[in-house]
Amino acid sequence: MSTALAILGNGLLLSAFGVFVIGFIARMVGWYRIPVPLKIPTTPAPKTLPGVLSRVATEVFVFRSLFKADKALWVGGYVFHVSFALIILRHMRYFIDPMPRVVLAVQTIGVYAGFAMVLSLAYLLYRRAVFERVRYVTTFADYFAILLIMAIGITGLWMRYIDRVFVIDVKNFAMGALTLQMNSPPAHPVFWLHLCLVATLIVMFPFSKLMHSGGIFFSPTRNQRDNPRDRRYINPWNDTFPDPTEYTDGEYPPIDEL
Ligand code: HEM
Numbered sequence: 001m002s003t004a005l006a007i008l009g010n011g012l013l014l015s016a017f018g019v020f021v022i023g024f025i026a027r028m029v030g031w032y033r034i035p036v037p038l039k040i041p042t043t044p045a046p047k048t049l050p051g052v053l054s055r056v057a058t059e060v061f062v063f064r065s066l067f068k069a070d071k072a073l074w075v076g077g078y079v080f081h082v083s084f085a086l087i088i089l090r091h092m093r094y095f096i097d098p099m100p101r102v103v104l105a106v107q108t109i110g111v112y113a114g115f116a117m118v119l120s121l122a123y124l125l126y127r128r129a130v131f132e133r134v135r136y137v138t139t140f141a142d143y144f145a146i147l148l149i150m151a152i153g154i155t156g157l158w159m160r161y162i163d164r165v166f167v168i169d170v171k172n173f174a175m176g177a178l179t180l181q182m183n184s185p186p187a188h189p190v191f192w193l194h195l196c197l198v199a200t201l202i203v204m205f206p207f208s209k210l211m212h213s214g215g216i217f218f219s220p221t222r223n224q225r226d227n228p229r230d231r232r233y234i235n236p237w238n239d240t241f242p243d244p245t246e247y248t249d250g251e252y253p254p255i256d257e258l
Contacts, residue, residue: 002184009185009195010177016199023206024214031218035236038220045226052225059222076123083117084149086110087156094167094174111160118153121146145210148201155194165191 046052058064063081067074090110092103125146128138159165169186176183185191205211217223 002187005187006182006184009173009192010182012195012199013174013177016202020202020205024211027206027211028214031215036220036224037235037237039224039228039233040220041224041226042221043226045224047225047227047230049225052223056217056223059216059219065222073127076120076127079116080120080124083113083120086113087117087153094171095178097171097175114153114157114160118150118157121150121153125150141208145204145208148197152194152197152201155190155197158190159188159194163188163190 046055063074063078066077086106087110089103089106090113093099093107096103125143128134128142128146165186165188170191172183173185175181185195
């Protein structure tokens with residue numbers, strides 16, 4: 001029984017993590033390779049590289065554009081993302097030994113973050129379901145991601161307050177998976193539900209809108225310098241177009257031959 005659980009639990013965690021890492025990298029490489037045809041920074045935009053780096057950093061760390069656009073969504077989104085980060089940091093206690101100081105330091109606040117995450121998700125769900133304009137652009141995938149993460153939070157809090165799991169066994173399992181020792185996970189139904197929901201989330205991550213976490217770095221309106229008057233911007237697609245001077249009769253090839 002415990003061997004079967006070990007195979008199932010480790011297989012689930014490791015294969016899901018594998019799909020996540022390979023999928024995430026593949027999408028990032030794909031975006032990196034796509035040429036950016038236009039110079040389109042949203043002005044006023046920085047002219048220097050440090051300026052652009054700090055602009056992208058303010059987007060990543062304080063959601064600057066969102067703050068300017070929609071204060072209520074900013075609060076909901078910001079609380080969600082910060083809580084999620086704290087929860088992941090708190091969970092590092094299962095995967096790292098000895099625990100780094102920062103992981104120890106966030107243990108208490110990490111539990112509050114669990115509540116904050118579920119509440120902020122409830123607002124994000126409410127907004128999508130109730131505000132007419134938002135509902136119009138909302139798809140099943142949007143509801144699914146919110147409900148899935150909510151369910152992960154609720155099952156986690158359930159284990160913490162209602163049906164406790166022996167966390168030493170969880171650590172044994174998690175560290176065993178990382179070091180390929182394949183220890184058996186606890187046979188605790190809510191823990192298994194938590195684990196299956198987490199596996200679903202990380203498997204779908206690279207193929208979903210959750211990839212905005214990596215895509216933000218490729219946003220040309222944010223990561224370009226406002227320097228087209230100092231330095232000519234050449235469209236990288238130009239090379240693939242024929243040189244017009246080759247067509248001395250003035251005829252340019254039909255568009256479908258380009
Ligand atoms: C996306 C990833 C995950 C999220 C968002 C998440 C979320 C949560 C939340 C909100 C809690 C309640 C607060 C707490 O006690 O920390 C929790 C508890 C818990 N989570 Fe997760 N979790 C994730 C991944 C995992 C994984 C991979 C494992 C196992 C290896 C795990 C095992 C547990 C356990 C055992 C508890 C109960 C802790 C206790 O009783 O003190 N979680 N989780």
